[in-house]
Amino acid sequence: MTANKKLLVLPGDGIGPEVMDEVERVVEWLDAKRRVTFSVERALVGGSAYDAEGTPLTDATMAKAQGADAVLLGAVGGPKWEKLPFEHRPERGLLRLRKEMALFANLRPAQVFEPLVDASSLKPDLVRGLDIMILRELTGGVYFGEPRGIETLPNGEKRGFNTQSYTTSEIERVARVGFELARKRSNKLCSVEKANVMESGVLWREVVQALGDKDYPDVELSHMYADNCAMQLVRAPKQFDVIVTDNLFGDILSDCAAMLTGSLGMLPSASLGAADESGRRKALYEPVHGSAPDIAGKGLANPLATLMSFAMMLRYSFDMDEDAALIEDAVEKLLAKGVRTADIRLEGRAPVSTQEMGKALIAELET
Amino acid sequence: MTANKKLLVLPGDGIGPEVMDEVERVVEWLDAKRRVTFSVERALVGGSAYDAEGTPLTDATMAKAQGADAVLLGAVGGPKWEKLPFEHRPERGLLRLRKEMALFANLRPAQVFEPLVDASSLKPDLVRGLDIMILRELTGGVYFGEPRGIETLPNGEKRGFNTQSYTTSEIERVARVGFELARKRSNKLCSVEKANVMESGVLWREVVQALGDKDYPDVELSHMYADNCAMQLVRAPKQFDVIVTDNLFGDILSDCAAMLTGSLGMLPSASLGAADESGRRKALYEPVHGSAPDIAGKGLANPLATLMSFAMMLRYSFDMDEDAALIEDAVEKLLAKGVRTADIRLEGRAPVSTQEMGKALIAELET
Numbered sequence: 001m002t003a004n005k006k007l008l009v010l011p012g013d014g015i016g017p018e019v020m021d022e023v024e025r026v027v028e029w030l031d032a033k034r035r036v037t038f039s040v041e042r043a044l045v046g047g048s049a050y051d052a053e054g055t056p057l058t059d060a061t062m063a064k065a066q067g068a069d070a071v072l073l074g075a076v077g078g079p080k081w082e083k084l085p086f087e088h089r090p091e092r093g094l095l096r097l098r099k100e101m102a103l104f105a106n107l108r109p110a111q112v113f114e115p116l117v118d119a120s121s122l123k124p125d126l127v128r129g130l131d132i133m134i135l136r137e138l139t140g141g142v143y144f145g146e147p148r149g150i151e152t153l154p155n156g157e158k159r160g161f162n163t164q165s166y167t168t169s170e171i172e173r174v175a176r177v178g179f180e181l182a183r184k185r186s187n188k189l190c191s192v193e194k195a196n197v198m199e200s201g202v203l204w205r206e207v208v209q210a211l212g213d214k215d216y217p218d219v220e221l222s223h224m225y226a227d228n229c230a231m232q233l234v235r236a237p238k239q240f241d242v243i244v245t246d247n248l249f250g251d252i253l254s255d256c257a258a259m260l261t262g263s264l265g266m267l268p269s270a271s272l273g274a275a276d277e278s279g280r281r282k283a284l285y286e287p288v289h290g291s292a293p294d295i296a297g298k299g300l301a302n303p304l305a306t307l308m309s310f311a312m313m314l315r316y317s318f319d320m321d322e323d324a325a326l327i328e329d330a331v332e333k334l335l336a337k338g339v340r341t342a343d344i345r346l347e348g349r350a351p352v353s354t355q356e357m358g359k360a361l362i363a364e365l366e367t
Numbered sequence: 368m369t370a371n372k373k374l375l376v377l378p379g380d381g382i383g384p385e386v387m388d389e390v391e392r393v394v395e396w397l398d399a400k401r402r403v404t405f406s407v408e409r410a411l412v413g414g415s416a417y418d419a420e421g422t423p424l425t426d427a428t429m430a431k432a433q434g435a436d437a438v439l440l441g442a443v444g445g446p447k448w449e450k451l452p453f454e455h456r457p458e459r460g461l462l463r464l465r466k467e468m469a470l471f472a473n474l475r476p477a478q479v480f481e482p483l484v485d486a487s488s489l490k491p492d493l494v495r496g497l498d499i500m501i502l503r504e505l506t507g508g509v510y511f512g513e514p515r516g517i518e519t520l521p522n523g524e525k526r527g528f529n530t531q532s533y534t535t536s537e538i539e540r541v542a543r544v545g546f547e548l549a550r551k552r553s554n555k556l557c558s559v560e561k562a563n564v565m566e567s568g569v570l571w572r573e574v575v576q577a578l579g580d581k582d583y584p585d586v587e588l589s590h591m592y593a594d595n596c597a598m599q600l601v602r603a604p605k606q607f608d609v610i611v612t613d614n615l616f617g618d619i620l621s622d623c624a625a626m627l628t629g630s631l632g633m634l635p636s637a638s639l640g641a642a643d644e645s646g647r648r649k650a651l652y653e654p655v656h657g658s659a660p661d662i663a664g665k666g667l668a669n670p671l672a673t674l675m676s677f678a679m680m681l682r683y684s685f686d687m688d689e690d691a692a693l694i695e696d697a698v699e700k701l702l703a704k705g706v707r708t709a710d711i712r713l714e715g716r717a718p719v720s721t722q723e724m725g726k727a728l729i730a731e732l733e734t
């Protein structure tokens with residue numbers, strides 16, 4: 001059988017490479033055992049790319065990403081590169097990928113795995129069964145708005161500035177994804193902005209409401225200010241189903257929601273572009289957690305978020321729901337059995353290493 | 368004795384007026400019993416001002432605020448006014464006060480009251496004894512940056528835009544307050560931005576670091592990205608002492624921190640301007656909670672946050688630490704005795720009304 005899916009793997013920095021090794025283990029298993037095979041290419045992104053290639057993302061890697069059927073990314077960044085000039089920072093590599101691949105829809109499920117209910121900071125009753133989807137706009141807003149920079153004022157002071165900007169069509173296309181997601185879930189969409197303070201939020205609210213009225217009257221739409229949303233996520237997260245919000249609010253709120261679950265080491269994400277004529281979308285998958293430089297290279301990292309991101313890829317990019325479910329079920333079983341890395345370790349039970357977790361997953365898949 | 372402190376009271380919307388009545392009860396008690404007296408003037412702000420006076424803040428009220436020794440505000444906003452054009456919204460009244468009084472330093476303590484530990488969504492161990500101070504920049508950033516607005520593009524689409532902007536001196540003056548606060552507390556300051564994504568954050572970090580190196584080498588300074596801060600607040604809030612951050616991040620993070628405490632109905636805030644030659648600062652005090660239109664006028668609201676804001680005023684504006692402590696101690700005692708409004712009611716105990724709480728406080732002060 002020849003490889004029929006082109007996968008670009010970008011391990012990135014910190015724990016990225018070691019968790020990615022465990023994903024490749026599963027890819028090989030799928031290649032051998034299941035109907036689809038993958039050709040996997042690795043490339044650099046982030047600080048490791050800067051170190052080796054002088055830029056956080058080379059044009060060659062960018063071209064490979066554009067040509068791939070899907071991209072799987074580990075994580076980027078770390079203190080080692082924090083002093084670099086802005087344009088060389090690890091994050092620029094990731095941001096360039098998002099922007100040039102036009103991945104405007106970032107899906108960040110925040111889900112509590114039953115065996116991990118007690119790992120949450122929140123009281124178990126508040127989070128048991130939690131399953132919300134944060135949909136974050138990913139190619140607009142203050143992340144990319146112009147003008148931006150640091151200038152020197154006539155009086156010698158400096159001024160740092162950025163531009164928050166959203167057009168009707170930018171808002172509409174991500175809102176549409178939100179409504180569609182809501183329809184497949186509990187049919188509730190909450191749109192989040194600061195329309196009481198920002199004009200960009202006023203337009204955001206108007207456009208989402210108009211789209212809802214026109215095309216999705218069946219979806220229960222509500223609006224909430226970002227500060228209140230942060231509160232409500234802590235107070236009673238289960239009130240939400242799908243939340244759609246802009247790039248910056250989405251960055252903060254999705255991290256907050258992820259942490260609520262206590263399962264940060266478990267959470268995947270998908271960043272999707274527009275569908276082409278054949279219905280295919282450009283797509284990049286990555287764990288919600290960061291590069292965790294403090295534990296990098298020690299075999300302590302939890303590879304499950306990246307593995308779950310790979311499963312999400314199978315589902316969203318390749319319609320391989322069955323294979324995705326195989327992996328997700330195997331993960332749930334391992335957790336229930338107490339096979340855990342240090343971040344989610346069970347009291348009185350030795351944690352397993354990154355590699356051991358990968359191997360245990362293969363063993364579970366084999367059964 | 369003639370009144371020697373000029374206090375402007377702006378009850379605002381929703382539960383604002385009824386909680387303010389209870390503060391006035393305490394003001395009267397102080398007038399009668401203690402060494403300082405107050406002349407209290409009331410005026411309108413927010414939706415109620417718009418309804419009665421056609422604008423969320425009249426020039427006359429603005430002038431009164433400028434002339435007062437301190438301003439105490441209830442809360443503004445509500446669904447009734449959400450459809451108004453941007454410049455008539457209740458929030459504009461509050462924002463104008465902040466801007467024209469130049470109240471750049473917003474102190475938002477997030478504190479857990481021992482009798483309310485169980486009211487938190489978080490596990491008791493994570494929040495018991497929690498006492499952090501969020502210092503939010505209040506007159507800059509995307510709240511006030513120009514250009515801003517909604518424009519129509521050549522292709523007929525609309526575009527909403529706002530400007531995030533900070534100058535060296537804007538950052539420095541609020542950071543200085545942060546370092547000073549840290550010195551009076553546990554000597555730890557965490558500065559929060561998105562320097563990995565925004566140039567305004569790059570400048571923010573630089574300026575805070577330089578000020579620390581120069582004038583506050585004794586204060587332990589750290590930097591954190593806003594998304595990570597949201598996570599860390601949920602994961603382990605006690606790691607923080609003072610957090611200093613910009614207007615927008617401060618809006619979200621302080622609400623998140625407030626909700627962690629489970630004592631939202633208890634939390635005060637102070638917004639301070641620069642000190643003049645005599646060391647006096649313009650100041651506005653308000654509860655962290657909002658106008659809660661759903662329970663307005665029903666006598667259900669908890670007046671303690673506004674009362675604690677008044678106590679904060681005694682401390683920060685009038686150096687009346689002893690009187691402030693009298694009120695704060697009385698509040699703690701009431702809580703411990705189980706005298707609680709509905710939001711923090713004790714199981715098996717009937718909650719008290721807004722008025723009953725105010726009266727109970729006076730009774731407690733009398734003992």
Ligand SMILES: CC(C)[C@H](C(=O)O)[C@@H](O)C(=O)O
Nearest residue numbers: 076077091094251563564594
């Ligand atoms: C690494 C950083 C640029 C990025 C962001 O701010 O978007 C990260 O925090 C995320 O949420 O994916």
Ligand SMILES: CC(C)[C@H](C(=O)O)[C@@H](O)C(=O)O
Nearest residue numbers: 196197227443444458461618
């Ligand atoms: C009412 C609103 C304008 C205000 C803000 O966004 O600053 C409020 O949320 C606050 O935090 O004081």
